[in-house]
Structures are given as C-alpha cells and as structure tokens.
C-alpha cells in the first residue's frame with residue numbers, strides 16, 4: 001500500500017466503525033458540552049443547541065457560498081445549513097465512507113441541495129465549484145502535510161474579500177506532548193475521583209499515554225505531521241483578522257476517553273471540569289505549555305484572489 005491509500009484506509013476504517021456525532025461527546029473533550037459551557041462559551045458565545053465555534057461563525061460571517069475542508073460526516077456544514085448560514089455548501093473529505101454518511105444525512109434532513117459532498121485530498125485539492133466567500137475547516141488542517149499548497153489553493157478559490165477560518169489543533173507535531181503537559185495532566189488525573197476515570201473502552205485511565213513519532217504514525221499516519229507550522233504558514237498567506245486560543249492544552253489530555261463520565265447534571269463533575277480548565281488556562285497564560293487549539297481567520301494576502 002502506498003502512503004495515500006494508507007491515509008485513506010485509516011479514515012475509511014475510522015468512519016466505517018463509528019459514524020455518529022454522539023461518540024465525539026463521549027470520547028473527545030472538544031466534543032463535550034461541558035467543555036464549552038464551563039470555558040469555551042466565554043470565547044465564542046452561545047447559541048441554542050450549538051457547540052464550539054459555531055455561535056462565533058454565525059455572528060462573524062454572512063457568506064453565500066461556503067467550502068468546508070475535511071468535513072468528516074458533514075455535521076458542521078449540515079448544522080450551519082440548518083441555521084441558514086449560507087445558500088450553498090461544498091464539503092470535502094478524504095474518506096469516501098465519511099462522504100457517503102454525509103450525503104445520507106443531508107438527504108434525510110432535506111439538505112441535499114444545500115450541501116454537496118465531494119471526496120478530495122487537502123494535500124492536492126482540486127475544485128470546480130469556486131469561488132467561495134468563506135472556507136472553513138474544523139480539526140482537519142492538522143492532518144495535512146502540504147500546508148503551503150493548501151493555502152495557495154484556498155487563496156485561488158476565495159471570492160474577493162473572502163475569508164479562510166480554521167479551528168485547529170496547532171500543538172506539538174505528531175502529538176509529541178511536552179513533559180510539562182503530561183506532568184500537569186497526570187497530577188490532575190491522579191486526584192480525580194475514580195468513578196470518572198473509566199474510559200469508553202472499559203480501561204481505567206491511569207496516566208496520559210505518550211507515544212513515539214513512529215507509534216503515532218502507526219496509529220494514524222495523518223495525525224499532526226506539521227501542526228506546529230499551521231499558524232506561521234497561515235500568516236504567510238492570509239491577513240489574520242481573528243486569533244482565538246480557546247484552551248485545551250491540558251484539559252484534552254485529562255478528559256479524552258473519559259469525558260462522557262462527566263455529566264452536566266453532576267455538580268461534582270462540573271467542579272472537576274472547572275478545576276481542570278483553571279489549570280489549563282493558567283498554564284497557557286504563563287506559557288508553561290504550548291497553545292494547542294486555535295481559531296485563526298483571515299483574508300488572502302494575494303492580490304490575485306479569486307482569479
């Protein structure tokens with residue numbers, strides 16, 4: 001198998017095994033309503049039924065045509081389409097399995113005309129639907145090796161004055177956590193009541209796992225090959241209008257795989273969440289740990305935009 005089919009195979013298997021958004025709220029800290037309610041909301045505002053940066057996107061942009069990169073099964077575009085954010089969405093992903101799930105959801109929701117799904121590789125993106133007023137990506141650009149090529153393609157497909165807005169992991173390449181990140185996360189984890197520490201796979205979360213680069217590539221060949229370069233490459237190609245560091249450098253390490261145990265109606269769980277988020281905030285403010293999750297948005301530096 002070559003590298004490209006390795007990458008496609010990985011994501012096809014992921015989406016073949018679990019396609020639903022519910023899993024995200026059980027496994028990933030950034031998919032958890034508690035994360036947004038205890039902390040993230042302050043940065044992005046709130047909107048009924050919306051998580052993450054969606055309220056901010058709704059407030060900040062009025063696009064007609066939107067392109068979403070690395071859309072997975074399309075939840076972001078479908079949610080934005082339901083809220084009347086734009087007339088037309090094109091949602092692209094490497095995995096044809098994900099794209100098929102997305103198409104089925106769009107059809108079931110009567111949104112098949114509003115959201116068109118395409119397969120495509122962000123390392124070599126070709127589009128025949130341009131121009132777009134807004135290009136968005138959520139936790140997808142950090143899977144890309146050829147960041148410069150991607151940014152150039154985005155510049156070309158944006159309408160004049162159009163924006164590129166990403167919500168991304170920008171932490172250590174290949175998830176090579178710093179010693180301080182793991183020390184803080186493990187100290188918090190050790191103090192957390194045992195009942196919150198059982199993972200979705202049934203194992204007890206004793207410590208934050210660390211993997212070598214080789215182990216990471218074996219687990220997911222697309223995981224953050226150049227995440228540390230995202231912000232500088234973005235700045236080379238786009239004037240930054242918004243930069244929002246919304247946290248997670250410690251919290252994601254503590255809560256990933258166990259976050260589903262912490263429920264909003266459990267006051268102790270909410271307290272724990274707030275405690276971890278305070279440490280997360282303090283550690284980033286004092287630069288003890290790297291910024292890992294960032295919204296970056298801007299307009300093209302290229303004068304040939306839209307040409």
Ligand SMILES: C[S@@+](CC[C@H](N)C(=O)[O-])C[C@H]1O[C@@H](n2cnc3c(N)ncnc32)[C@H](O)[C@@H]1O
Nearest residue numbers: 011070071072093094095121122138139140143
């Ligand atoms: C972490 S998931 C995020 C999915 C979705 N954006 C979300 O927020 O739920 C990463 C997504 O990027 C896609 N992806 C990874 N590498 C890609 C590439 N080179 N080109 C296009 N999509 C890619 C994966 O198939 C997957 O759907």
